[in-house]
Structure formats: C-alpha cells, structure tokens
Amino acid sequence: MKETLIEKLLFFSALVSILAIILIIIFICSQGIPLVARVGIKNFLFSTTWDPANGQFGIATMLVGSLLVTIGALIWGVPLGMALSIFLAEIASPRVAGIMTSMVELLAGIPSVVYGFFGLAVIVPFIREYIGGPGFSALAGAIILGIMILPTIVNIACDAIKAVPREYTEGSLALGATRWQTISRIVLPAARSGIIAAIVLGMGRAIGETMAVVMVTGNVTRIPGSIVEPVRTMTSNVVLEMGYASGDHQLALFATGMVLFIFIVILNLVVTASLKAGE
Amino acid sequence: MNSAAIMVRGLNVFYQQYQALHHIDIDIESNKVTALIGPSGCGKSTFLRSLNRLNELIEGTRTEGQVVIDGVDIYAEDTDVVKLRKQVGIVFQKPSAFPMSIYDNVAYGPRIHGVNKRMVLDEIVEKSLKQANLWEEVKDRLHASALRLSGGQQQRLVIARVLSVNPAIILMDEPASALDPISASKLEDLIAELKTTYTIVIVTHNMQQAARVSDATAFFLNGHLIEYQPTEKLFVHPRDKRTEDYITGRFG
Numbered sequence: 215m216k217e218t219l220i221e222k223l224l225f226f227s228a229l230v231s232i233l234a235i236i237l238i239i240i241f242i243c244s245q246g247i248p249l250v251a252r253v254g255i256k257n258f259l260f261s262t263t264w265d266p267a268n269g270q271f272g273i274a275t276m277l278v279g280s281l282l283v284t285i286g287a288l289i290w291g292v293p294l295g296m297a298l299s300i301f302l303a304e305i306a307s308p309r310v311a312g313i314m315t316s317m318v319e320l321l322a323g324i325p326s327v328v329y330g331f332f333g334l335a336v337i338v339p340f341i342r343e344y345i346g347g348p349g350f351s352a353l354a355g356a357i358i359l360g361i362m363i364l365p366t367i368v369n370i371a372c373d374a375i376k377a378v379p380r381e382y383t384e385g386s387l388a389l390g391a392t393r394w395q396t397i398s399r400i401v402l403p404a405a406r407s408g409i410i411a412a413i414v415l416g417m418g419r420a421i422g423e424t425m426a427v428v429m430v431t432g433n434v435t436r437i438p439g440s441i442v443e444p445v446r447t448m449t450s451n452v453v454l455e456m457g458y459a460s461g462d463h464q465l466a467l468f469a470t471g472m473v474l475f476i477f478i479v480i481l482n483l484v485v486t487a488s489l490k491a492g493e
Numbered sequence: 494m495n496s497a498a499i500m501v502r503g504l505n506v507f508y509q510q511y512q513a514l515h516h517i518d519i520d521i522e523s524n525k526v527t528a529l530i531g532p533s534g535c536g537k538s539t540f541l542r543s544l545n546r547l548n549e550l551i552e553g554t555r556t557e558g559q560v561v562i563d564g565v566d567i568y569a570e571d572t573d574v575v576k577l578r579k580q581v582g583i584v585f586q587k588p589s590a591f592p593m594s595i596y597d598n599v600a601y602g603p604r605i606h607g608v609n610k611r612m613v614l615d616e617i618v619e620k621s622l623k624q625a626n627l628w629e630e631v632k633d634r635l636h637a638s639a640l641r642l643s644g645g646q647q648q649r650l651v652i653a654r655v656l657s658v659n660p661a662i663i664l665m666d667e668p669a670s671a672l673d674p675i676s677a678s679k680l681e682d683l684i685a686e687l688k689t690t691y692t693i694v695i696v697t698h699n700m701q702q703a704a705r706v707s708d709a710t711a712f713f714l715n716g717h718l719i720e721y722q723p724t725e726k727l728f729v730h731p732r733d734k735r736t737e738d739y740i741t742g743r744f745g
Contacts, residue, residue, distance in 0.1 A: 389655070400601075
C-alpha cells in the first residue's frame with residue numbers, strides 16, 4: 215500500500231517536470247513560429263537588419279554575436295579547463311586536488327551578475343586601454359564566459375579522466391612510458407566521450423548565459439569587424455527588449471528564444487550521441 | 494654458477510606506517526620461472542611491483558634496501574625509471590588491453606620509445622603477437638578494436654605488448670586468475686615457451702599452477718619470505734612448518 219503510494223508520488227513528480235518542459239516548448243513555439251512564418255525563415259535568420267519599429271526582424275547579427283562570444287569562450291576556456299582537469303585528476307596530491315576542486319565549485323556558485331560586474335569594472339576598461347575599441351566587445355564577453363564555463367568543464371572532464379581504469383595507466387607506465395605520454399596517448403583518448411560531453415555542456419552554458427554578457431558586450435546589432443567591437447547575443451536581445459516590446463516585436467523575441475532553444479537541443483543531441491559512440 | 498637475474502637484499506616496503514615487506518633477501522635466476530605464493534595480503538604482489546618500481550605510483554610508499562638487476566641497483570638515485578620499466582615488463586591480473594586497435598596496442602610500446610617506421614613496427618607487432626601465441630587468431634583483424642577480444646586473448650595481447658619493448662624480465666601478477674580454464678592453460682603453455690628467452694616472476698594463488706609452471710617457488714607470509722626453494726622440493730619436502738600448512742591447505 216505504502217509502496218504504491220510512494221511510486222505514484224514519484225511518478226507524479228516526474229510527470230510535472232516533463233510537463234513543464236513540454237509547456238515551455240509549446241508556448242515558445244506558438245508565439246515564435248507564426249512570426250517566423252510571416253517574416254520568412256531565411257529573412258529571420260539571415261537578415262542583418264533588426265528594426266522592430268519598422269517591422270524588420272533579422273537576427274543574423276545576434277547569431278554571429280552568440281557564436282563569436284561562445285567560440286571565443288571555448289577557445290580559451292577549454293584548454294584551461296582541460297589542463298586543470300588533468301592536473302586535478304592525475305597530478306595533484308589528494309589534498310591539493312581537494313582544495314582546488316572546491317574552489318572551482320565555488321566559481322559555479324558566483325551569481326552571473328557578479329561576473330558581469332567584474333567584467334565591467336576590470337576587463338572592459340582593460341581592453342579599452344590596452345587593446346583598443348570601446349572595451350564593450352565580443353572579446354570581453356568571451357573572457358568572462360571562458361571563466362564561467364570552467365566549473366562545468368572541469369567537473370565533468372575530471373570525472374571522466376578519473377574513471378579511466380588504473381590498469382591502463384599502470385600498463386602504460388610499466389611499458390616505460392612517461393607520465394605525459396601516458397596521459398596524452400592513453401588517458402585522454404580513453405576519457406574522450408566524457409571530455410566531449412564536458413566541452414559541449416560548457417558550450418551550452420556559454421551560449422545560454424545572459425546577465426554577464428549583457429553587461430560587457432555593448433549590445434549593438436551590427437556584424438562586428440573585429441573581436442574588440444561590440445556585439446549583441448540572442449540572449450541579450452531577449453532580455454534587453456522584452457520589457458517594452460509588444461505585438462510583432464514581442465513575438466520576434468519569442469522567436470529569438472526559439473532559435474536559441476533549438477541550438478541548445480542540437481547541442482544536447484550531440485552530447486548524447488558522443489557518449490553513445492564512446493561506449 | 495651465479496645466474497641471478499634479480500638480486501634482492503634487505504628489501505623493506507612501507508605503505509604510510511604499515512610495513513608490507515620485511516627484510517627480503519632473494520636471488521631470482523634468469524631464464525627460469527619463479528612463482529610467488531602465499532595468502533592474500535602477504536606481500537607477494539607488493540614484492541613483485543617493487544621489482545619495476547610500480548609501488549611508487551601509490552602515494553606514501555617508501556622502499557629501503559637493494560634490488561639489483563643487470564648489475565644496477567634500481568633504487569639508486571640516478572636510475573632511469575623509464576629504461577628500467579622497459580627492461581622489466583609486467584602483466585596484471587585483470588586483462589586490460591588499451592582501448593585501441595590490436596595493432597596499436599602492440600605498437601604502443603615501441604612508439605613511445607621512438608620507433609615510427611611502419612615497416613619496423615609491422616615487424617615488431619607480428620613477432621610479438623607470434624611469441625604470445627596470438628598471431629594466428631588475430632592476423633586478419635589487426636586493426637579491429639582490442640576490446641572485442643576475449644579475456645584470454647586480451648591477456649595474451651598484454652603479454653605481446655610487454656614483449657614488444659624487448660624486456661629481459663617479465664613480471665606477472667596472477668595473470669590467469671580472471672581467465673576460464675582453457676584460456677588459463679593456454680597461458681601456462683605460453684609461460685613455458687617464454688622462459689627460454691625471458692626471466693619470469695609470477696604471483697599466483699593457484700598451487701597447482703605454481704607447481705606446473707615454475708622452477709622455483711617463494712612462499713610469503715605476513716610480509717616475510719618464509720621459504721624459497723626449487724619448486725619440486727618446496728612442494729614435496731617443505732622445510733618450514735608454515736609452508737607445509739599453507740600448501741596442504743591448512744590456512745590461507
């Protein structure tokens with residue numbers, strides 16, 4: 215009796231969370247699809263003119279903005295995250311690894327608005343002074359996001375590396391391989407699927423991040439000529455204009471959210487596929 | 494004639510505060526199979542792993558004494574561990590081929606030691622697999638994943654991998670205990686063939702196996718070397734009461 219009650223309760227909880235996701239999808243699509251249909255999918259995705267007052271809804275600049283900031287974050291966040299993971303999993307003594315792991319976890323707990331503040335106060339002026347441009351830029355966004363994705367990457371990659379059987383490591387060292395040869399030729403390939411998952415999830419985190427990005431990227435709807443020029447991301451677009459948008463303008467913001475959502479779904483599919491491929 | 498391949502003098506090994514081995518003195522002869530027997534936790538695996546300095550991968554391990562291989566104390570400060578491990582290969586209990594092709598598994602050792610020519614690698618791979626009695630079974634699928642091989646085949650692949658770097662000594666840590674009887678018996682045949690070229694030290698829990706494959710047997714108990722004799726003598730006329738108790742199955 216009690217058993218079935220608990221089972222039903224758990225099933226109901228599962229149902230609620232799934233239902234929530236489905237409702238969100240339906241809602242976003244019901245708002246977004248009609249507008250995309252009216253504007254034309256090609257026009258919506260590839261036009262660089264975003265002028266809601268005159269009915270021009272092209273998000274190409276934001277697609278470029280999101281991609282630029284995300285790729286920039288990955289370019290320096292992934293190598294750093296991987297180096298840290300390898301160090302924590304293979305080289306650091308248990309005591310050092312423990313301290314550093316909790317510090318990385320602390321990074322995950324910092325609110326994104328604080329990252330944004332840090333970017334605004336330190337990184338933006340630094341870029342303006344020493345590199346050029348207005349400071350508010352794709353580069354500033356990429357630097358901040360690179361730090362923000364570290365906990366995601368390090369947690370998952372570190373677990374993947376630790377899960378590599380001891381026999382592989384010892385077998386390699388026993389053949390006279392150096393530590394580094396063992397890591398690069400045996401451990402990392404064996405942990406490949408977990409490492410890919412770490413990178414893709416970090417990428418998902420970067421592409422979906424909003425607050426810190428809004429604060430440091432300048433939010434101009436123009437294709438940037440270089441990485442020190444301002445950009446606007448899809449997430450920024452939604453958060454900046456949702457407050458006052460109405461009618462088609464509001465629908466266009468939902469459509470932006472829909473594109474973002476599809477992006478992230480595709481990323482998740484890639485993760486699942488890469489994990490399966492590794493088995 | 495003194496043909497000791499490995500000369501051990503006063504070997505003590507500690508894990509943190511715990512002393513796993515107490516003052517071990519032993520001469521292991523070349524081109525012979527030496528079996529190490531004893532109950533679980535008696536130090537035989539620790540002893541085996543001390544012969545190519547694998548113990549030091551475990552944090553907090555300390556080793557005292559001398560292990561002389563080829564006239565050199567391997568615990569001397571200027572010992573090249575990479576070279577030592579190339580010279581002294583090890584096969585573990587759990588068959589663990591690397592997650593790559595059969596070919597790459599065997600070529601791994603030569604490659605890390607700088608052999609890159611395809612022809613040379615091909616030759617080494619074929620020779621090693623033949624020596625490990627695996628060539629006939631895998632020659633048509635060298636580039637298939639090694640993880641698809643059976644446990645017994647993987648264990649022979651691991652042996653081929655060890656042979657590929659041309660060691661003088663092969664250590665085996667219960668190599669047959671995870672295998673089915675047929676694979677185990679193939680492995681025993683292989684050990685008998687290999688001893689013509691290599692010095693083999695094998696840890697085993699299986700008394701019959703020790704009796705079948707080895708020329709000399711060492712009995713360990715609680716971190717002490719109790720008795721070390723030619724296998725036949727040790728099993729038929731053990732000198733020590735404790736050895737007799739163990740081999741007749743009274744404890745352990």
